[in-house]
Structure formats: structure tokens, C-alpha cells
Amino acid sequence: MGDGGGLATAPDPAAVGRGAAQACCLDDYERFAADVLPTPVRDFVAGGSGTETTLRDNRAALDSVHLTPRVMAGVEAADPSTRLVNTAAAMPVAVAPMAYQRLLHPDGELMLARAAASAGIPYVISTLSSYPLEEIAGAAPTWFQLYWLRDRAVVESLAERAAAAGCSALMVTVDVPVMGRRLRDVRNAFALPADVVAANLATKVHQAHTAVPGLSAVAAHTASAFSPTVSWADLEWLGARSDLPLVVKGILDPRDARRAVEVGATGIVVSNHGGRQLDGAVPSVDALPAVVDAVGNSAQLLLDSGIRSGTDVLRALALGASGVLVGRPLLWALSLGACDQALDLLRTEVSDAMMLAGCADVAAAARLDTRRACG
Template sequence: MEAGADPPPGAGPPLCLADVERAAAAVLPREVWDFIAGGSGSETTLDANRAALDRLFLLPRVLRDVSRVSTRARLLGGPAALPLAVAPIAYHRLVHPEGELATARAAKAAGVPFTVSTLSSVPVEEIAAVGGTVWFQLYWLREPDRALELVRRAEDAGCSAIVLTVDVPWMGRRLRDVRNRFGLPGHVRSANIDTGAAAHESPAGGSAVAAHTRQAFSSALTWSSVAALRARTGLPLALKGVLTPQDALRAAEAGVDAVVVSNHGGRQLDGAIPSADALPEVVRALDGRCEVLLDSGIRSGVDVVRALALGASGVLVGRPVLWGLAAAGEPGAARVLELLAEEIEDALGLAGCDGVTAAARLRTVRGDAPAGRAPVAGPAV
């Protein structure tokens, strides 16, 4: 089956994100699947992201009126139908001809923000023209003026927030891509920054995409760069890739509006802490100074409620949306967001929560916490 083709007769609609993942894996070329699914190094952190969420258990409350459950939230100053945004992912046209246009339309229909990657395969202006809430993810480039020009383009296009990725001085060593000598096919290009042939022609024993990003991205991104960006834009600003309370506090002092607790989906430093494990300390340190979002490993509505219980205002969801796009185009991406909406409402209600705010008062425990150790917990109601 080709990417974007209809599912075989009788297959039925996917009932969970794992169904969508299997459908995408069945249609994508192996090297493209590896590019999307893989992590860095031995993929320890990639696997740990899921393990951290799976060992986090909710303590549901009972005898609460959940006859009406709201999934609405506010993210980066704006309303959202769900406490989630579509994470920035490069090169959607790798998996479907319409690329980001299709996923942006699905996000608009679902009422959730869509984050345009600097490395999107459709220009930011065309994606923003789809409508809905659109954020722009920025990689700091070797020429800072070019990075700030991208911010201007995003503002002019109507994007409502800037998300600066801070954990990529260069791309992590992703062994699947190295073994595949992965490069972009001819029909896919970075539409916002000129890559020439760099991202298409693999060096011997390497990844063309990694080689290109090493050429394009700045490894000198510092707090002074954040200050320059903060001074340049009046849009809400989030830093994505924060894992320590020290960096989170520094971000708040720098005037950012949100931090995204993220290890880049296990694609940067292998051996970095799982994002869900880092979240509670970041939330405690910030104590409301700015918004906190969680990224990396979200695969269900229960995961979203887990993040809310740990103090996040919402999450970013990446790979699953791309699986949906690969499996069935725009309807596939829309189905992923529909499933998450159903699962979030279900999890909230069954946990005794009538909305997102109530979920923040749920307590949680670690399933593998040794006897005598205090569980990771939110405040009791």
C-alpha cells in the first residue's frame, strides 16, 4: 500500500494510536520509517520516555459529578479544544504529498494548535493560510539575522507563538539514519530555509539530514540569543527542550511565556532523563512563573491526563500525527486527534474530573517506587 492510500476493505477504523502506528509502518519505506521512529544512540531515552509514562499511575476520585466533562484548555495564551498541540516535525511530505497542509487542516478541525517546523516541507505562509492556531518552531541558525527573519515571516503569516528549540546544537547521532545513509528524496525539501543539495546527498557512512543541520544550525545558541529573540518578538515565546529546574527558572527570568519539558522524543542526548520524570521538578521550581508543557512519548489520552496531574498545562504530540498522515492522509491525521479527544474525555471522567483544571489536582504514584519512598504526587483535593 502506498503512503496515504485507503486502508484495505474490512480493516475498520483504528481504535487506538498503536493501530495507527502499525498502519503507518506497513506503508512507509523502511528508511523513512526509521527516520521518523528512531532515536539517538542505543535509543535508551526513546524507550525510557514510554516506560516513565507507563509506570505513572493515577489515583482517581469517585462520587464526583462528571455528567459534563470539558477538554478545553488554554495554551500559550490562546484557547484550545484539547490540552495538546501538534508538535513540530520536519518534512511531512516524506509521508504524504500534501504534507503539512493536510496535518494543519486536521489540527484546525480538531481545534488544537499546529506547530510549523523550521524544516517544514511547505512554506510557513502556506501552512498559516490554512487557518486555525499556528505556532512557529525556530531553530537558531548560524546567521542570527536569518533566524530573526524567519520570526518576521512567521509573524507576518499570522502565527500566534514562537517555539524556540534549545536542545539541538547539532542533530543527535541517530544510528538508523547513519546505517541507511538517509537523505531527503528529490520531491521533499526544506521550504523555509535553502538547503541546496546538502540534505539530499548522503556523505559516506552518514546521514545527509544530519550533515545539513550541522551546517545550518548554530551551536552557539545561548541565553543572549534568547534575549535577542525576546526583544525581537511580542508573540508568546516558549523554549522547547528544557529538562532541569535551573534552566526553567532561567527561562522565566528571561521573560519566556512557557517551557516545554522535552528530550526531543529521545532523538538528541541518549541517556537524558525521560521527559515525564523531569516534569515534576520543573513545575515545582517554576511555581506558576510561566506555563509548562510536556513533550516526548505521549501516546494516549491517559498520558495527557498523567501530564496534567504532574502540573503541565498541556502536551505536544508528534509522531502519532505523522503516522496518521502516512496511513490515510488528512483523514488519518484527523483520526489521531479524534482518538486523543475521545481518550482524554474518557480518562478525565473516569478519574473523577470534570475538566482539565480538575486533573491538576489528581495524585499520582510511581508503580516501581520502592517501599518507604514518598510517591510523586500532586496536591490532594
């Protein structure tokens, strides 16, 4: 893929094949992806901000949630199907918005979106996708994720393009006034290769492709393109100009959740951006119960950050979420050309977890009791 942080050489097909064939859980894809990806790309995907405290704590917090299964429920087969926002979903999962997926595989977003379509779940297109949103929307049921840009006309244009392309929801990410300082990228002087671009933006920002020692070129790109002053008034302005359901991503405080509902949000994603923004922020799963209490049935809640298994999906449902967003594990699978396999595996895990907990459907999962581990 040329200079910068991209793939300097094609991955070894044997290593790709071994990884795809041997994966037994979502975490396995990360381990096998390490054999096919260069270190800067691995670090770009895996890394968090600062000392990566929140990145680690997301997993620890999820692991501390213990479920109390029900028995003798008379369930022959669990049905994990549901609706997320306004979209039918074969399981309570959507593919999280993730930038520059051509870093992982030449087919990038197109491959992962097609896998989502095959799995029967929504795919969220990133503003910073490396294929145009219109091409991706043609491959799968999609939502569009919007970063607030300095040029409001471009914001409005992206929302209009998303609607015209058939996206069924607009997800606005609100936790990136500036990009968190991601030290792995700084140490690697991470930059995008020339053939991986922000395909939805008419003006390609050259900073993203220029490696500078001690700096992240992607962070420089973000600083030049994103507006740090996005406000609730901006969301109201957008809601008045788009007929798509509005989903607000990046909420942790229940006061912000209530405000999001007031400005018209149909959905809220409880998220700390996978530990990539404020280091030391509360783990998303720890923030979820208070947001559930604050919002009630006023908006649908999704949990993001750290989801790695069907058990994690069940934990989210039991704590009051309607579903989850899954991110990094699917990028690792993408690097191996194994997106379909990874989503099939996740569906199996979700169904198995529901059966073991005595849950015939997602409504039963929402009634499970939970306990937090001591210590």
C-alpha cells in the same frame, strides 16, 4: 518521491484504507503505517539517538505514573478545553513541531494543520517544514518553532515572517546544538528525496539530498545550517525583536527552566526531543515535577516526548503540566491520510480518561494524586 529516503512508489490504497479504518488507539497508526512506508522513512520517524535508551525510557516512565481517580464527582460530561500559551484549545494538546512532513504524505503539513484546526488545537510549524510557513499558517491556528541558525539575519527574518503570517507564539528549540547521532538514519544513509525541501529556508542545503554511505544527509544539513552556540543572550536578543510570546522547548533541568523565565519565556516545553538528542537523558515526565517546582506559575509548562494516549495527557496534567505536545503518532496517521481520525480518537480518550478519574475539567485533573510504580 524520487531518490533518497522518500516514497519510491505510491502506497497501496487498500493498505491505507485498512489502517485508517481499523485504528482503535494512537499506537495502531504506527503498526498500519509500516504497511505503506519504506523502511528508511519509518526509521527516520521512529528512531532515536544512540542505543535509543531514552526513546524506550520515555514510554516506561509514563507507564510508571499511576493516577488516583476520584469517584462520585457528579460529572455528566468532561470538558477538556483550555488555553495553551495564548491560544484556545479544545483539549490540552498541541501538534508538536516535526520536520519534512511531505515524506509521509504529499499534502504533508497542510493536511495535519487542517486536522489540528478541525480539532480546535494549535499546530506548531517547524523551521524545517516542507511547505512554506505562510501556507501552513493559513490553514490553522499556529505557533512557529524556530531552530537557531548560523545566520542571525535569517533567524530574525523567520520570526518576522511568523508574526506576519499570524502565528501566535514563537517556540525556540534549544536542545539541538548538534543533531543526536541517529543510527537508523546512518545505517540507511538517509537522505531527503529531491521534492522534499526545507521550504522556509531560501538557501536549500544540498547535503540533505545526497546519500552518502555511513552518513545521515539530514544530520549533515543540520550541521551546516544550525548554530551550536545559541545562548541565553540570543534568546534575550530575540525576545527584544519579537512581540510574540516566547516558548522555550527542550528544557529538562529546573535551573534552565528558571533561566528561561528570567529571559522572558511565557511557556516551557519539558522535552528530551522524543529521545532523538542526548541518549541517556532523563525521561521528560521524570523531569517535569522538578521543573514545576522551580517555575510555579511563572510560565506555562507543556510536556513532550512519548505521549501516546488520553491517559498520558491526564498524567501530564496531574503532574503539573498545562498540556502536551503530540508528535510521532500523528505522523503515522498522516501517512494513512487519517489525521482527523487520530485527533478525534485522542479527544475521545482524553474525555474518557477525565470521566473515569472524576474530573469535570482540566483544573480538576491538575488536582489528581499520582503514584510511581515500584521497581
